[in-house]
Amino acid sequence: MSTMSNSHPLRPLASISEIDHIHLLSEQLGALVLGEEYSDVTFIVEGKRFPAHRVILAARCHYFRALLYGGMKESQPQAEVCLEETRAEAFSMLLNYLYTGRASLSSAREEVLLDFLGLAHRYGLQPLEDSTCEFLRTVLHVSNVCLVFDVASLYSLSTLSEACCAYMDKNAPEVLNSDGFLTLSKTALLTVVMRNSFAASEKEIFQALCRWCQQHEDWAETQEVMSAVRLPLMTLTEMLNVVRPSGLVSPDDLLDAIKIRSESRNMDLNYRGMLIPEENIATMKYGAQVVKGELKSALLDGDTQNYDLDHGFSRHPIEEDGRSGIQVKLGQSSIINHIRLLLWDRDSRSYSYYIEVSMDELDWVRVIDHSKFLCRSWQNLYFTPRVCRYVRIVGTHNTVNKVFHLVAFECMFTNRPFTLEDGLVVPSENVATVASCASVIEGVSRSRNSLLNGDTRNYDWDCGYTCHQLGSGAIVVQLAQPYSIGSLRLLLWDCDQRSYSYYIEVSTNQQQWTRVVDRSRVACRSWQTLKFENQPASFVRVVGTHNTANEVFHCVHFECPAQVDTEVTEGSPGVDSSDSGAASQQQQPQRPSRTHSLQPSQPSSSSFSSQSQH
Incomplete structure (x- = not known):
């Protein structure tokens, strides 16, 4: 009989050709748990005897392999092993898991569950530890979060610790009044109350710490714990009527706090605020409202x-x-470091503005200052984290009229990394894209913004490039907002062997320009990766000065900053060439006779539409 082929219709399906009876294995091994039959080691925990099978434990856990086969007394036949600092109920759960691979966490009492987690950590059972932590994160409550946090801190379980802290931040007043708060270790206690995001009033924090100190009765610890109270955030009345009578804070510390409170700017005080990462809190869901400005509801x-x-x-x-300005009141004092604005952008107008934050509507701190820059459409703004209750956006300029128009406002705290230089974002991703609201405001092309669409393959003699007549005009890209940039990348039209010369300038207002690249005396072809000292820029102007084929400068692609992770075949003169042009003595070819065609080739074709925005 011939061998059955893989395509034979009678060949069994893969799903039934593989036998999987793991559940039977688990059940049958589980039947051995706590059974004397075949057992060859006994654990004694809190006076209770747990017979076990060393080969199973050794196969499942490195700790038991070393303990039971390491040549010590525990390696002897029918050895008895006493386990100190171990709860019998938790150890029984652990044995059941080692034999069956299963554990019922929801039916266990909280203290047993935490002991079980401790055993998983002690014996290096990482998958079990991770699964137990994941379950505990789902059952956090005011009544248990302090206990769970203490254990997580003890075993350095960072993910569980962070989840506990986030829960306590959101429920700070309730946590302070819970019995569990009084059981926290000093280290865990200080970790909680010293967080900027532990958003309870300082009076509530002080009173809770007083109760903790009274229970622990250690003067040295009391001084350290009380140092975590931010006394200048309390009112004079609270300091005199609540703090002073307690006797837990020295008169000198009280006087220092009063002095700081009276002499400091309000926004310089070390405020606490709610922290809700990666979520817009300027919404009705979080109680935000527009309190100043026209047409507030939009x-x-x-x-x-x-x-x-x-x-x-x-x-x-x-x-x-x-x-004047548009002012937003957040639902509560919050920590923010990221704001997104949508400036009205149904035409080509630009705006200038600044943004300030405050806790009391009296003392304002400017976190964004684009009052001297031209900006349009979406603004992605970052700054050093600030605690605030109020945010106001003040328009200072509109290129069309004397009104500032704002379509959308978002604010949040983000953990995404960002770099600032003189208050401006230093981008790592290409911001000269349509998705980033950049646009070509000078230059000629068959299709709008073809320079920024990322297509570096589909171009020829007729399309896929942006151009300008040599000696007249330029190619100008407007970025949505000012950035600090230190590199650019161009793709010059390269369907034949011609070369170009050019220079590049940047500006924040289209009035003062800074030349950052000068290749006006260098023959350049194809890809150009250009690096220079960081400069503030809202506009980038590329000016062609020479073309060996005709009187037009053609550019296929523009990116800012240069995406050096994307490999390209660098054209001449190369990325390391001096941009000043002084280092290159390459002589420019003789200019051809002047032509008025904007195409790369000499034959005439249909005219192009200008892409200048108005």
């Missing part, structure tokens, strides 16, 4: 699509004294 409605000349935005008149 700003926080979440609609970033339906807006035009008449509706879908908030606004304020632009005044010289800056008294």
Whole structure:
């Protein structure tokens, strides 16, 4: 009989050709748990005897392998092993897991579950430890979170510790009044109350720490614990009527706190605030509201699509004294380091603005200052984390009229890494894209923003590039907001052997320009990766000065900053060439006779449409 082929219709399905009776193995091994039959070692825990089978334990756990086969007394036949500092109920759960691979966590009491976690950590059972931690994160409650955090801190379980801290941050007043708070170790206690995001009032924190100190009765610990109270955040009345009578804070410390409170700027005080990572808190869900500005209802409605000349935005008149503005009150004091704005962008206008934050509407700190820069559409703004209750956006300029229009406002705390230089974002990703709201405002092309669409393959004699006549105009890209940039990358049109010369300037306002690249005396081809000292830039102007084939400069692709992780075949003169042009003595070829065609080739073709925005 011939061998059955893989395609034979009678060949059994793979799902039934593989026998999987793991459940039977688990059940049958589980039947051996706590049974005297075949056992060859006995554990004694809290006076209770647990017969076991050393080969099973050794196969499942490195700790028991070393203990039971390491040549010590525990290796002897029918050895008895006493386990100190171990709870019998938790050890019984552990044995059952080692034999069956199963453990019922939901039916265990909290203290047993934490002992079980301790055994998993002690014996190096990482999958069991991870699964137990994951379960505990789902059952955190005011009544148990302090106990769980203490254990997580003891065993350095960072993920579980972070989950506990986040839960306590959100429920700080309730946690302070819980019985579990009084059982925290000093180290765990200080970790909790010293967090900026532990958003309870300082009076509540002080009173809870007083109760903890009274229970622990250790003067040295009391002084250290009380140093975590941010006394300057308390009112004078609270310091005199609550703190002073307790006798737990020295008169000198009280006087220092009063002095700091009276002499410091309000926003310089070390405030606490709610921390909700990666979620916009300027929403009605979190109690935010627009308290100043015209057409308030549109700003926080979440609609970033339906807006035009008449509706879908908030606004304020632009005044010289800056008294006008759009002000948002957050639902509670919060820690933020990231704001997103959508400036009205149904035409090509640009705006200038600044953003300030405050706790009391009296003392304002400026976190973003784009008052001297031209900005448009979406703004992705980052700054050093600040605790605030109020945020105000003040428009200082509109290139069309004297009104500042804002379609959307978002604020949050982000853990995403960012780099700032003189208050401006230093981008790592290409921000010269349509998705990042960049646009080509000068230059000629068959299709709008073809320079920024990322297509570096589909271009020829007729399309896929942006150009300008030599000696007249330039190619200008407007970025959505000012960035600190130190590199660019261009793809010059390279369907034949021609070379180009050019220079590049940057500006924040289209009035003052800084030249960052000068290849006006260098023959350049194809890909150009350009590096220079970081410069603030909202606009990038590429000016062609020479083309060996005709009188037009053609550019296929532009990115800012250069995405050096994307490999390209660098054209001449190469990325390491001096941009000043002084180092290269390469003589430029003689210019051909002047032509008015904007195409790379000489034959005439249909005219192109200008991409300048108005």
